[in-house]
Amino acid sequence: MYSPTVPFSEYLQGEQLKYPELTRDAIETLKKSLANDNLPPITDKKYLAFLHSCYFDLEFAKKTIQKFYGFYSDIPEVFQVLDPLAQEIETNYKCVSIGQMPSVNTDKSERFLFVQLKDYDANLFEYSSIFKYLAMWMDHTLLRYGTCDSIIAVVDSKGLNWRHIIKLPVLLCRQMLLFLETALPIRLKSIHVLNTGSTTQMLMKIIMRFASKELHEKIKLYSPGSEEIFSYVPRKVMPVEIGGLGKSHNHYNDELYNHLIDIRPIFLERNETLNNHRMVQNQPLILENE
Template identity: 30%
Template sequence: MSGVEIQSSLSNGNDKKEASHDDDIRHLRDWLPKQPHLPPITNEQLSTFLHACYYSLERTKKTIDQYYTVRAAVPELFSGCNPKKPEIQKVFDSVNFVRVPEVTPKGGFRIYFASLQNFEPANFDFENSLKAFIMMTDVNLMHETQVPGYVLVLDATGVCLGHIPRISIPMLKKFLIYVQEAMPIRLKQIHVINAQAIVDKIYAIAKPFLKGEIIEIIQFHKPGNMDTFYDCVSKDILPKELGGKSKTIETLHSENKRKVEDSTDYLQALEKTAKADESKRPGQPKGHGEIFGMEGSFRKLTLD
């Protein structure tokens, strides 16, 4: 696949020897002037992309291009990145976004956790929830640039049929393309816990936009069956509500929210600089169809 390589948690990837890292950076520095549509990129940023792509130069180039291209092409998710705006504050009051402080004992993977605070579908803002999640990851990637791997945990508690019409399929598709092909991370595991029957319907919506490598690392854990989850993620490092010894979800969410709010200047600067200029791309500019494929005429799901 192009973009960020996704591997199972049992794989060590195909990292090159550290000695070749400087050569890779020099190669990318020679390549960048031939990409006038891309913004200035620091050596530290190049290192982050290289690490995420297991030091494959070709994959790194594709991921860099896709990262800046998608961020320019989807203003709905990548503009107005001010976590203090009322609509984003409303998201933080209805959805938990948690960065677990401790990494997994095996692999040193960072865990991100998300769950609903407010179960009322009318209070679920799908688009701004995606934007808030992206802002959270942007801020944390600023502080942690070369994490061995990431584990995403989604708690489906409170998800019901009424949430489905609030999902924009085109926006979901764009978000998943960004996560799978552009984010400079090594995604190792995805767990959906408390996965009641409605999760199957939501998964069916998302599955056409998921790459095979992603599908292989998704695990569903039914309500009351956390043992299968604990087999993959160390119980002790999890928040208290999940049986662990860490802080509560509420406390961790509040800390993460404050961290994102304190990074408002960084996020707004990133919004201005982290995007491609298609008018300067060598050859033909990339259109929406080339980046995301056909979107169709629908905007939201219905329950007809």
């Protein structure tokens, strides 16, 4: 586990203990390959994350970074306004429980992301806020715990109703699915959706028509009351509310929310950097003789 502001040299040493393939030479080669792409400033920790998520394939990592920052540019309303103290994020925290298990990750073993509704009132529910929350979670898990073998997401869809479906921003969801498929700085292994009644199945049918075959294969649905999930994730880390032996989902939700607030200055600084880069990119060309 790292301090979020730990120097890169120390961060790199810790990550190399997990993955010796993460060499400084490889990271420098990756940086040089993107030198002419006019991307916003990218930290060495982020380069390392992409090199790892792409299984140390330099060309694959280069293309993934290009796509990643393409989405940052195309969806600024999600990626360039990240603030854990924003009102919409506070509302999301009260409405949707999002947490990482186990709480402390000191090695490269799998990590588990758990999501479920806390408040079933669809008036409080906003898809864009969830996307922002998850974007901040990705930064948090990489800064605090570094890379890992894979991420497994578990979504309990209990409480989802038709009012949640009619709020679905189809275009934004389509963009975020493409981001999920092609631009992640983490290794996403699978997504497990619990309590999939008729409403959840309808929502998944709408969303998944935009998904690739590869993403389809990563998603598994479970009927209400099924305990098959514990064939894929250890019961000992799952929240008690779904039959696990871990703590309440509220504990994990509170923990992550407080961690995001702790690194708020990092998000605000990045927002400013990205917005400044966008402003420069959008400036009209000024000729010297004008």
